Amino acid sequence: MVDLLLGQVLSFEGDPLREGAAAARHEACGAVAVAEGRIVAVGAAADLRAAYPAARLHDYGQALISAGFIDAHVHYPQTAIIASWGKRLIDWLESYTFPEEMRFADPAYAAAVAERYFDLALAHGTTAMCSYCTIHPESVEAFFGAAEARGMRAFGGKTCMDRNAPEGLRDTPATAYDQSAALLARWHGRGRLSYVITPRFSPTSSPEQLEALGALWAAHPDCLMQTHLSEQTDEIAWVKGLFPQARDYLDTYEAFGLLGANGLYGHAIHLEPREIDRLAEVGAAVVHCPTSNTFIGSGLFDMAGVAARMRVGLATDTGGGSSFSMLRTMAAAYEIAQLRHMPLHPAQLWWLATGASAQALGVADKIGNLAAGMEADLIVVDLASTPAIAQRAARAEGFWEALFPTIMMGDDRAITSVWVGGQKRR
CATH class of the missing domain: 2.30.40.10 (Urease, subunit C, domain 1)
Incomplete structure (x- = not known):
């Protein structure tokens, strides 16, 4: 019919x-x-x-x-803490994100939040998304299970952290590799689901863990790899202190095999010229998260400078982002672009939330x-x-x-x- x-x-x-x-x-x-x-x-x-x-x-x-709509960067475990009173990134993680993510060791809690998140996403017209889960395999099972029940195209992965996080939210280089590999084998390519290798960001992964995840990506190059890059200036200073030998923030990924065409780099606000050149050279994608960037006070994404060089997706960044709505996200992208003296046309805004995000996720031949x-x-x-x-x-x-x-x-x-x-x- x-x-x-x-x-x-x-x-x-x-x-x-x-x-x-x-x-x-x-x-x-x-x-x-x-x-x-x-x-x-x-x-x-x-x-x-x-x-x-x-x-x-x-x-x-x-x-x-x-x-x-396609949401190219979301943290579904932060659904319940969206719109928590403002802090800078590191304070926000410690005050809200990490305590909430601790709860996802409980499969029932993870499943309840996953169900709620997908219902909210669909209500706002989001039919596909790429999500960080938590370090707990249970959180990944809940995410993919809820997506599969709805027949949705969804991307997600276990968030890996082995330092600078509470004890209950740290794994190790070995468990990050082994658990990610097992989840990848179970879910990647199952129906409309895709596994994403997911180091949270350089400050919460030791060099050993980044190396392990780079090895996992090398073994499964068809998978996406997602992480955060140059979101806030104090974060960048932190990274420089943790990786004094690195040329810049991007080099902390590149040195461990975590830079490539299937890489998704969230935020990417304060990029150095070398970083832009390397991202463009390898064909990587960055993801613009405008409501998050303003809510947490991160800065103004340079759409004109970046979109001319590489693929750009659009995302709510729930729950650092302050809305589940890709319409609201488009509006914020317009406002930020205005401050950058680039008036985005409605066609460009709609494209960012659909076809451009599909391109960033490598599925423009399927959706968007x-x-x-x-x-x-x-x-x-x-x-x-x-x-x-x-x-x-x-x-x-x-x-x-x-x-x-x-x-x-x-x-x-x-x-x-x-x-x-x-x-x-x-």
């Missing part, structure tokens, strides 16, 4: 960050045909209704049909856009979801002007429907 979704349709034929809004395609009276978990056609509503006369119709009127053959992860967005948004959209003289108020003021109320793997989830 073919499902035919009718409404406004937004897709991309290129990268708006490099090609501008002309890379986006908007169909005012469009349709998306879905069958057996995949998109089979995208086009004008009249054409697809004629092509699929027996299809099951889902008429969303003037709502916008888009690829689902609407095209025949892609996996059918879709959202339907009401562009008049609140009175404030509706009255502004009513004055719009074109599609982008109608979409922008939802980017800047929208939340979960704007998400009319969510489809995951061709199945309607809400």
